[in-house]
Amino acid sequence: MTATPVTSAITRLCDPVDISGHRNNTAVSAATETKAGEFNVWGNSFAAEYLPKGRSTVHVDGVPFLFPPVCEGPDNIRCAGQFIEVPEGRYDWVHVLAASERRCEDTVDLNFADGSVDAEALRVSDFWAAPAWFGEVKAFQSLVMHYPHHVQRGVPAVMWAQRVPVTRRADLTGILLPRNVAVHVFAVTLQRTES
């Protein structure tokens, strides 16, 4: 018997979600235009040169994500209670690429076709030169931090791959993001329940 690599097994079960209609914040900037980024209140941003190409499919631990457009306007959802509709179906995990303005815990409401709603924790570590406090995978790292007026060495900006469990055995229809401006979501991918 030939073992199937775990990553490819996961990849086959994953469906990236289109969140383009919800993006409302620009977290990535070019070195030539650092003022264009405003991940936090101080106008810091990720350096585009260290991140994947915009609109590309990227894999983190076998999970495929649709990387947002880069340096073309808003690239992430700053969480403010947006509702992301998803293709109705059975899922085990909601995977996200996310970063937080400080280490943060909040909740997402998972909405199901039968009318039930489950609140699940969304835990995201700090983007600012911080460890993966919640055991996330470091998805991407900008080795420099962009400030409005300069590029800062020695302060990396980190984007995390985190996941939220779907414990209910029912068809998921949507995800209500938290009302928490500190939390930024760059991509969402659903992992289907293995039939």
Place this chain on the structure above:
Amino acid sequence: MTVDATARTYMITGPEPEWWYRDLVSCLHATVGSVLARAGADPLAVLGAGWQFLHLPGDVRSEEFYYPCAEGEQGAALAPHHDLSARWWQPADEGDVWREVREALADDRLVIAAVDNFHLPFRPAYGDVHAAHLVLVWGLDERRGVVHVSDAMPPAFRGAVPIRDFLSSWGSANPIDVQDAFFSDSRIGRRCLDVRLNAQPADLTPELLGGFLRTNTEGFTTKTPARTGLAGYDVFAAELVERCRAGDAGALRELYPFGWAMQAQASLHGELLRRSGRDWGDPALAGAGRRVESVAHAWTGLRFTGAHGLADPRSAASGIAHHATRLRGAYARAVDAVGAVAARR
């Protein structure tokens, strides 16, 4: 100590100061942590032993290192269960502002100095943003014209800074700066914080920690005339929301530095409990620590909702109320969990 009377070089003995840092602490805990580490103590065991809520209306200063405490009680506020003293001082002689620094270094003591990031070449805000910060001074070389500085906050730095730059930073007016509403507009005034651990901490045991937890829990559940504990939090939160509804941006300017102090303290206390629970095979203690950490994480929502809402406090009021409620819930769950652990004998 190294003293060359003619060269006027003063350095602490032994290795350069250790960086001590956690992602939720400010420069206050970071610098005091380094002093504790050099004194041979475990910074987490000292700075993470206490946990309280204290809000002092009208006391909050726009400085990264603001920490609420009664007059002269900075050491006790940071480490209520240890013999830690912390005293702010300023040079007595404007004609020789280095005298006390020389004396401290000659006495082999680190100096914690307040600075304005705008003037320090190694800080990201250099030449850009005014902000009140703390660094460690571990050497002074007047012959070569440099101050040896250590800063654990990213980007961590340990090295020499020209005396001219340091003096500009140490003596800065730290004027109001629209780029940093939370840590500017607070005169630096060559302040320094003298921190001393007057007695080596006893080894942390379940019994000793249990006593700390009982005291901390009592502080949260006992109503006092001051804004302390859960009752004090309720007064603070209600006033915060009301001030936002009234369009008072000052409430949000104060929230950020004040909240950092409470957030840092909760993160260290939670980490200590979690670590101790793991080391002692006590999952209930570890779980209580995790709940205290959730308090720290809930402070993020409140602090950053305020930071982003500064320009329009009325619009931010609803979000502030939401996160104040979430934080209250986190406090309640954490106090319950810590209280249950503390009640065991």
